[in-house]
Amino acid sequence: MITKTKIIGLMLFFLGPWSFAEEAPLLAKDPVLEARVKAISLELRCLVCQNQTIADSNAGLAVDLKNQVRDMLREGMNETQIKDFMVERYGDFVLYDPPIKGTTMVLWAGPLLMLFIAFWFSVRFVRRRSRNPDAYKSAEDIDRARALLKD
Amino acid sequence: MMASARFLIPLGIFIAVAAFLFKGLSLDPKEVPSPLIGKAAPEFSLPLLNDFEAPFANGDMTGEVWLLNVFASWCGPCLDEHPIIVNFARSTAVPVVGFNYKDRPRAAKQWLNRHGDPYTQVVVDLNGRIGLDYGVYGVPETFLIDQQGIIRYKKIGPLTQMDVSQDIIPLIEELSQ
Amino acid sequence: MIPEVGHFAVILALCVALAQAFFSLVGATRGYVNWMAVSRPAAYLLFFLTTFGFCCLVISFLTNDFSVLNVASNSNSQLPWPYRLAASWGSHEGSLLLWVLMLSGWMAAVARFSKGVPNDMLSLILGVMALVAIGFYSFLLLTSNPFDRLLPPAMDGRDLNPLLQDPGMVIHPPMLYMGYVGFSVVFAFAIAALISGRLDTTWARWSRPWTTIAWAFLTIGIALGSWWAYYELGWGGWWFWDPVENASFMPWLCGTALMHSLLVTEKRGSFKVWTVLLAIITFSLSLLGTFLVRSGVLTSVHAFATDPERGVFILGFLVFVVGASLVLFAWRAPKVGLGGRFDLVSRESALLANNVLLVVAAASVLLGTLYPLFLDALGLGKISVGPPYFDAVFIPIMAPAMFLMGIGPISRWKKSSVPDLALKLKWAFVVSIVSSLLLPFTMGTWSLLVSFGLLMAVWIALAGIVNLWTRLKQMSRGEGRTFWNSVASLPNSYYGMLCAHWGVAVFIVGVTLVNGYEVEKDVKMSLGNTVTIGNYTIRLDALKDLEGPNYTGVEGSMAILVDGKEVDRMFPQKRLYTVQQMAMTEAAIDTGFTRDLYISLGEPLSDGSWVVRVYLKPYVDWIWGGAFLMALGGILAVSDRRYRKASQPENGTEGVTASS
Numbered sequence: 001m002i003t004k005t006k007i008i009g010l011m012l013f014f015l016g017p018w019s020f021a022e023e024a025p026l027l028a029k030d031p032v033l034e035a036r037v038k039a040i041s042l043e044l045r046c047l048v049c050q051n052q053t054i055a056d057s058n059a060g061l062a063v064d065l066k067n068q069v070r071d072m073l074r075e076g077m078n079e080t081q082i083k084d085f086m087v088e089r090y091g092d093f094v095l096y097d098p099p100i101k102g103t104t105m106v107l108w109a110g111p112l113l114m115l116f117i118a119f120w121f122s123v124r125f126v127r128r129r130s131r132n133p134d135a136y137k138s139a140e141d142i143d144r145a146r147a148l149l150k151d
Numbered sequence: 152m153m154a155s156a157r158f159l160i161p162l163g164i165f166i167a168v169a170a171f172l173f174k175g176l177s178l179d180p181k182e183v184p185s186p187l188i189g190k191a192a193p194e195f196s197l198p199l200l201n202d203f204e205a206p207f208a209n210g211d212m213t214g215e216v217w218l219l220n221v222f223a224s225w226c227g228p229c230l231d232e233h234p235i236i237v238n239f240a241r242s243t244a245v246p247v248v249g250f251n252y253k254d255r256p257r258a259a260k261q262w263l264n265r266h267g268d269p270y271t272q273v274v275v276d277l278n279g280r281i282g283l284d285y286g287v288y289g290v291p292e293t294f295l296i297d298q299q300g301i302i303r304y305k306k307i308g309p310l311t312q313m314d315v316s317q318d319i320i321p322l323i324e325e326l327s328q
Numbered sequence: 329m330i331p332e333v334g335h336f337a338v339i340l341a342l343c344v345a346l347a348q349a350f351f352s353l354v355g356a357t358r359g360y361v362n363w364m365a366v367s368r369p370a371a372y373l374l375f376f377l378t379t380f381g382f383c384c385l386v387i388s389f390l391t392n393d394f395s396v397l398n399v400a401s402n403s404n405s406q407l408p409w410p411y412r413l414a415a416s417w418g419s420h421e422g423s424l425l426l427w428v429l430m431l432s433g434w435m436a437a438v439a440r441f442s443k444g445v446p447n448d449m450l451s452l453i454l455g456v457m458a459l460v461a462i463g464f465y466s467f468l469l470l471t472s473n474p475f476d477r478l479l480p481p482a483m484d485g486r487d488l489n490p491l492l493q494d495p496g497m498v499i500h501p502p503m504l505y506m507g508y509v510g511f512s513v514v515f516a517f518a519i520a521a522l523i524s525g526r527l528d529t530t531w532a533r534w535s536r537p538w539t540t541i542a543w544a545f546l547t548i549g550i551a552l553g554s555w556w557a558y559y560e561l562g563w564g565g566w567w568f569w570d571p572v573e574n575a576s577f578m579p580w581l582c583g584t585a586l587m588h589s590l591l592v593t594e595k596r597g598s599f600k601v602w603t604v605l606l607a608i609i610t611f612s613l614s615l616l617g618t619f620l621v622r623s624g625v626l627t628s629v630h631a632f633a634t635d636p637e638r639g640v641f642i643l644g645f646l647v648f649v650v651g652a653s654l655v656l657f658a659w660r661a662p663k664v665g666l667g668g669r670f671d672l673v674s675r676e677s678a679l680l681a682n683n684v685l686l687v688v689a690a691a692s693v694l695l696g697t698l699y700p701l702f703l704d705a706l707g708l709g710k711i712s713v714g715p716p717y718f719d720a721v722f723i724p725i726m727a728p729a730m731f732l733m734g735i736g737p738i739s740r741w742k743k744s745s746v747p748d749l750a751l752k753l754k755w756a757f758v759v760s761i762v763s764s765l766l767l768p769f770t771m772g773t774w775s776l777l778v779s780f781g782l783l784m785a786v787w788i789a790l791a792g793i794v795n796l797w798t799r800l801k802q803m804s805r806g807e808g809r810t811f812w813n814s815v816a817s818l819p820n821s822y823y824g825m826l827c828a829h830w831g832v833a834v835f836i837v838g839v840t841l842v843n844g845y846e847v848e849k850d851v852k853m854s855l856g857n858t859v860t861i862g863n864y865t866i867r868l869d870a871l872k873d874l875e876g877p878n879y880t881g882v883e884g885s886m887a888i889l890v891d892g893k894e895v896d897r898m899f900p901q902k903r904l905y906t907v908q909q910m911a912m913t914e915a916a917i918d919t920g921f922t923r924d925l926y927i928s929l930g931e932p933l934s935d936g937s938w939v940v941r942v943y944l945k946p947y948v949d950w951i952w953g954g955a956f957l958m959a960l961g962g963i964l965a966v967s968d969r970r971y972r973k974a975s976q977p978e979n980g981t982e983g984v985t986a987s988s
Contacts, residue, residue: 024857024868027850027939034850045712047183047288050629051570053714056563060253061288064279089286091186096714098699103708107699111692111721118684123672126680129598130671158661161605162654165612169647171698174705175625176639183710 037070040079043096044069044086053096185286185305192219192296193284200251200259200273207248207274209300216326218247218319219294220270220310221287223254224262229291232309233266239315240269245323249273252282252290295319297326331396334384335475338425341377341432342465344370345458352455356448357523364451368439371454374461375436382416382429385474389416395481398422398474404487404907406878414498415488420622420638421474423501427618428464430502430509435461438513438538445534452520453513460512463645471638487878487907496556504549504576508614510542511583514590515611518604519653522660527600532593535607537966539590543583544962550576551955562913562928564943566951569718571626574697575617581690582610585683587962592679596741598667599680605657606687612650613690619646625701671743678736685729692721730784730836733829734791738798752798756790771845771946781840788833792826821968828961835954841947848944850930854937858889862944864925865889866898871938879903879912884929884938888918900929900940924948 028034041055046062054062065086072082086094098104187193196208209219220236222229240247249270251259256275263273276282285294288307293314295304304322306314348370355363385398389412394400402422403415417426435457442450468474491497517535521527553576558566567573586606593603620626623639670676696713704710738752764783768774799822803814851859858867867887874881881903888896898916905912915928923946930939 022857024851024853024859024937024940027852043714043716045714051568051627052629056561056565064283068283088186089284090288091183091710093183093710093712096712097716098711098713103703104699104711106702107695107713107717110695111688111725114688114691115684115725118688119681122680122684126670126672126677129667129669129676131669158601158658161609162651162658165650165654168698169643169651171702171705172619172623172625172643172646175701176623176636176643178625178701178704180625180627180700180704180710 033070033073036073037066040069040073040082041066044083045094045096047090047094182307185302185307187286187294187302188305190302192294192300192302193281195274195276195281195284197274197276197281200249200256200263200275203256203275207272209296212246212248212296213300214298216245216295216297216323218245219250219285219296220247221250221252221282221285221290221292221294223252223290224258225254226290228309230266232291232311233269235310235312235315237267237269239319240271243320243323246271250282250285251275252287253277253279295322330384330387331393331475331477334381334388335473337377337381337384338428338465338469338475341374341381341428342462342469344374344377345461345465348374349455349458349462352451352458356451356455359448361447364447367451367454367458370458371432371435371439374458375432378425378429378432382425385422385425386413386416388475389413392485394483394485395478397476397478400478400482400485402485402488404485404878406907407485407488407493408877410495410498411488411493414492417501418488418492418497419474421468421472421476423505424464424468424472425474426501427505427509428461428468430505431457431461431464431512434509434513438516442534449520449524449526449531452523453516456516456519457512460516460649463649467638467641467645471635471641485907487905490879490903490905490908490910490912491560493905494556494560496552496560500549500552500556502549503545503552507542507544507546507549507583508576508579508617510538510545511579511607511611511614513538513542514586514607515653518607519656522604522653522656525660525663527604527660527664529594529597529600532590532600532603536587536590536594537971539583539587539607540962540966543580543587544959544966546576546580546583547955547959547962550580551952551959554955555952558948559915559917560912562915563941564915564926564928564945564948566948568629569696569715570628571697572617572621572628574693575613575620578690578693578697579610579613579617581686581693582606582613585686585690586610588679588686589683592676593667596668596670596676598670598676599683600664600667601661602683604661604664606683608650608653608657609687612646612653613694615642615646615649619643620697626697668742670741673739673744673746673749675736675739675741675744678732678739682729682732682736685725685732689722689725689729692725693718696721727780727784730788730832733832734787737825737829738791738795753791753794756787756794760786760790768844771841775844778840778844781836781844785833785836785840788829788836792829792833796826819968819970821965821970824961824963824965824968826961827964828958831954831957831959831961833954834950834957838947838950838952838954842945842951845946846943846948849942851940851942852933852937853940854935857937859940859942861925861942862923863890864944865892866925866927866942868938868940874901874903876903878907879905881914882929882932884916884927884940886916886927888925898925898927900927902929919949921949922947 038055042053044054044065046052046054046057046059046065048059048061049057052062054065068085069082072085077085083095092099098107100108192209194209196206199205199207218239222233236247239245247270249272251273253276259273259275263270279287285292291309293304293306293310294302297303303326304318348367351363351370352367354360355366388396388399389403390409392399392403392405392412398419398421399415402419403412407415415422417423435454438453438457439450442453445453514535517531517538521531550573553573554566557568558564586603589599589603589606592599619639619642621628622635623642624636625639696717699713700711734753734756735749739749760783763786764779767782768778771778799818800811800814803809803817804811809817847861849859849861851857853859853868855868855871858865860866865888867889868884869887870885872883872885874883881901883899883901886898886900887894888898896918898918900916901914903912903914904910913928913930915926917927918925923944926943926945928941930941932938
């Protein structure tokens with residue numbers, strides 16, 4: 001019996017260590033849960049870091065908060081509840097996705113508003129321009145540019 | 152007149168932005184005010200450093216104005232502020248509860264032996280779970296809690312003599328009336 | 329001794345800049361020919377003195393002179409020499425010296441390569457640049473002297489931040505600064521045009537190549553920074569919407585708008601006021617970036633050690649430069665005539681719309697970046713604005729711009745017709761819709777975002793091909809040229825445009841596919857273990873200790889197997905930089921045309937195994953490939969023969985009809 005195992009062991013040895021090759025275990029016991037933890041962590045700010053999400057940071061607090069997120073998900077809480085939990089303790093500062101409320105109205109509406117204003121101005125400008133009578137002036141300009149560049 | 156006012160718009164916007172930037176120079180982007188101020192202090196019941204069998208609950212302090220000071224032996228700035236805490240505990244009658252955050256109890260005891268123990272009690276938060284409830288992220292942190300158990304003041308980072316004399320003492324006097 | 333000489337050279341440079349600004353500006357406005365004659369040699373002298381000063385700093389770094397504070401804080405005797413070189417611009421002080429070196433370099437280039445520009449204009453331009461230079465030289469000398477001595481000298485230096493000890497970081501800052509500072513040229517042209525009142529199409533023609541080349545540098549600089557983040561930070565992210573990244577991205581967006589607006593101003597004489605304003609805004613955003621990075625008003629991963637005193641100085645300077653320019657603008661711009669007339673459907677309109685979108689995108693990035701500061705300053709609380717906001721805002725604004733990129737180049741100046749455009753582009757449109765719907769299936773799963781991204785990319789690429797094809801057909805039919813003759817006779821600027829636009833398409837493919845199909849695995853690996861990702865099996869064969877010049881560490885030896893056969897070996901490292909006691913993950917990356925295999929060594933575990941992260945990132949290199957194509961397009965455009973031989977008679981006509 002003993003010799004048999006020895007022989008098998010010897011055979012395996014000559015086959016090289018690669019024959020032991022086995023798939024490495026995933027770090028996370030529950031990959032689905034881990035994916036959710038990551039998705040939420042990516043939107044939470046690590047307060048002690050310069051400007052990083054808790055997903056990207058290995059600081060003590062970031063690790064604690066990731067564990068907290070994991071625990072809360074295990075307890076069956078959803079993303080909103082977890083974010084509320086964080087905001088209760090650290091304020092809106094912890095959210096990379098700023099909530100829509102009174103103080104962030106300008107932030108969220110700003111781009112759209114700017115777009116409207118800019119297009120309104122441009123359309124007015126183009127309308128006026130398509131009726132512009134002094135086109136010859138610019139032709140003169142172009143000629144002068146050419147003349148200058150020839151020098 | 153209207154036509155040329157249009158050309159002043161960029162200047163106007165720029166001046167507004169520049170004013171904000173100037174204001175920004177005197178602000179600290181890393182200082183985050185606690186949303187807990189004005190709210191009830193999160194409840195906890197934690198073992199005491201000197202006696203692991205005896206839990207201490209923050210409810211025990213109802214009716215008193217008290218200071219909760221988060222510290223740890225591994226935290227350098229805690230050492231900087233320690234004399235101020237010691238001094239505060241000596242010169243006022245306000246109870247100061249130490250909150251030993253994510254520390255090894257033995258190290259914490261040694262640290263207190265060496266640098267003085269100003270605390271009426273020291274509670275132990277081994278894994279930082281209660282610290283999380285208090286939004287602790289930059290040890291040391293200090294909370295002032297009133298008779299109804301409401302957080303009135305929070306300082307992140309080492310307490311200075313200025314903080315004590317200008318913010319904490321007046322607040323205590325106001326609350327004690 | 330050497331640092332003092334360098335310091336003295338920079339002081340002299342400041343004096344030269346002062347004299348240059350005075351003589352050039354007064355000379356040009358009063359018409360004193362002798363005074364104006366100062367500006368050109370002064371620019372050369374300024375460049376010489378600054379180069380000299382810069383070399384002195386480099387020598388201090390290369391010779392490990394730890395009696396210089398800057399060297400002691402940012403270098404170390406064990407640091408390999410290329411990084412010692414890079415350390416000379418690794419700190420705030422050193423990078424500022426690099427900045428003024430670039431500025432004086434651009435000034436010398438303007439002095440050298442602006443033969444066609446009249447003397448008084450050139451004097452104005454160099455005078456304005458000298459004013460900008462005065463600000464930066466005084467900032468350097470008064471608040472951030474890179475030559476300061478340390479007494480007593482340090483035994484050894486505190487080493488360069490390990491994050492910066494990387495080939496990418498050696499060239500990233502010079503490229504980025506070339507871009508930032510390069511925009512000062514078009515800014516100076518614009519201010520000179522405003523002062524002289526000659527806000528015609530000539531200034532647009534002169535300043536266009538300068539803008540394009542600065543833009544190309546900035547593009548490369550940003551791409552290098554992003555590439556560096558990708559392989560150096562160890563988790564393969566390439567863009568974080570960090571304030572410092574945004575600080576470089578805003579001038580890029582405005583610079584892109586400026587290039588297109590200059591085109592219209594040059595060809596059609598329109599948008600003159602808008603172009604001047606854009607030139608001012610673009611450079612202002614470069615200055616704002618400097619302020620944001622160096623003042624500490626925003627928190628960022630990449631910011632320099634900050635100091636509020638410096639912040640006050642730059643802000644004061646910013647207010648002076650930008651404020652004065654905008655006052656000048658408000659005063660002079662109303663007198664500028666309108667340009668050529670054009671219709672609602674025309675290339676002018678398409679470019680205008682594109683401009684509006686780019687500027688609104690830049691303004692939104694600015695809003696998001698500064699909003700936390702606004703709220704804080706008003707006492708309304710602290711918030712964070714991060715990637716979720718920027719993605720949500722930026723992509724919808726840019727999507728129509730991408731659509732217009734297909735239409736603009738193919739539409740006619742002045743007046744285009746919708747049916748004509750539709751006829752030309754209908755196949756490109758149909759093919760891009762169909763292929764974007766089907767292509768995601770070849771990658772596995774179908775998703776709306778991937779499909780949408782591919783739609784834009786394919787559309788831009790096909791519209792470019794249609795454009796080229798139509799152009800060649802016109803030439804061979806209308807002018808009787810052969811096909812290859814037509815190919816050769818199209819101007820470089822035209823190919824540059826196509827190349828840059830295709831670069832955008834390539835970039836979008838990279839972003840879309842890596843976001844849609846990236847695979848990531850975090851595993852616990854012991855020796856002999858394998859991990860399978862996509863078609864690849866990665867086997868950990870050995871771990872060995874590493875002894876670098878200024879670090880120690882561990883290196884994993886990984887075999888990459890496909891179908892059981894070894895195709896490659898990869899060596900991810902974990903380093904501990906001894907001086908700063910900082911751990912760094914050196915990911916091993918196998919770069920491929922269609923995918924990157926990315927392995928990064930995490931932490932050792934108590935049982936002797938290691939945490940290993942492997943990623944399969946499809947088409948990720950297309951992100952930087954696209955950016956380099958864009959920059960290449962810019963360089964191609966500048967190499968156009970009309971910039972080299974401005975005297976050829978047929979040049980003018982071609983400039984208007986063909987090369988646009």
